[in-house]
Amino acid sequence: DAMVIQNPRYQVTQFGKPVTLSCSQTLNHNVMYWYQQKSSQAPKLLFHYYDKDFNNEADTPDNFQSRRPNTSFCFLDIRSPGLGDAAMYLCATSSSQDVETQYFGPGTRLLVL
Amino acid sequence: GQNIDQPTEMTATEGAIVQINCTYQTSGFNGLFWYQQHAGEAPTFLSYNVLDGLEEKGRFSSFLSRSKGYSYLLLKELQMKDSASYLCAVIGGRDDKIIFGKGTRLHILP
Numbered sequence: 001d002a003m004v005i006q007n008p009r010y011q012v013t014q015f016g017k018p019v020t021l022s023c024s025q026t027l028n029h030n031v032m033y034w035y036q037q038k039s040s041q042a043p044k045l046l047f048h049y050y051d052k053d054f055n056n057e058a059d060t061p062d063n064f065q066s067r068r069p070n071t072s073f074c075f076l077d078i079r080s081p082g083l084g085d086a087a088m089y090l091c092a093t094s095s096s097q098d099v100e101t102q103y104f105g106p107g108t109r110l111l112v113l
Numbered sequence: 114g115q116n117i118d119q120p121t122e123m124t125a126t127e128g129a130i131v132q133i134n135c136t137y138q139t140s141g142f143n144g145l146f147w148y149q150q151h152a153g154e155a156p157t158f159l160s161y162n163v164l165d166g167l168e169e170k171g172r173f174s175s176f177l178s179r180s181k182g183y184s185y186l187l188l189k190e191l192q193m194k195d196s197a198s199y200l201c202a203v204i205g206g207r208d209d210k211i212i213f214g215k216g217t218r219l220h221i222l223p
Contacts, residue, residue: 040215040216040218041215042117042200042212042213042214042215042216043156043200043213044213045210045211088153090155090156101158101161102158102211103158104155104156104157105155106154106155107153107154107155109153
């Protein structure tokens with residue numbers, strides 16, 4: 001049973017061409033996270049939503065935006081992808097009753113040409 | 114500053130036992146996680162320690178010493194499918210964020 005779903009699994013975009021990655025969850029968790037993970041590196045938190053409250057990390061570039069239209073869905077928008085934005089993007093969720101335990105989606109691997 | 118250290122790579126033999134160490138320095142501490150991540154896939158939760166001591170879960174055990182800023186993940190009866198990266202992550206800092214280490218890539222030899 002899929003719990004955290006990310007589409008697509010692989011995304012190819014062109015330098016400077018906006019791209020949107022999507023995440024949906026069937027867990028009814030109120031906290032959703034977006035991480036960027038580059039090869040052989042730790043996942044890096046970009047931002048998270050606590051319900052509708054958006055929390056941006058201080059070092060997340062302005063190029064990265066997010067939307068959460070409802071509890072189940074969360075989007076990552078990259079306005080002008082650069083070559084350095086090629087990475088795996090991981091969506092995760094947690095419940096406010098157990099916020100420490102995060103459930104990860106399978107990730108979307110982004111390639112920038 | 115905040116820092117999590119773990120070995121980059123380790124190799125072990127099928128059926129054996131391996132211990133993956135993690136040391137951390139954070140301005141606050143509210144728990145330590147271990148995640149398993151197969152190549153090209155998302156991390157999956159293995160364990161969570163917030164108190165000192167050993168937590169056992171099947172073939173995997175995790176140990177925490179808060180005074181030493183130290184944890185280890187112990188894998189017993191290794192199987193080929195255990196070949197993966199193992200990420201140590203700490204909840205800490207002023208904002209109680211999860212901070213990940215770079216992971217230890219574990220290779221299992223037949």
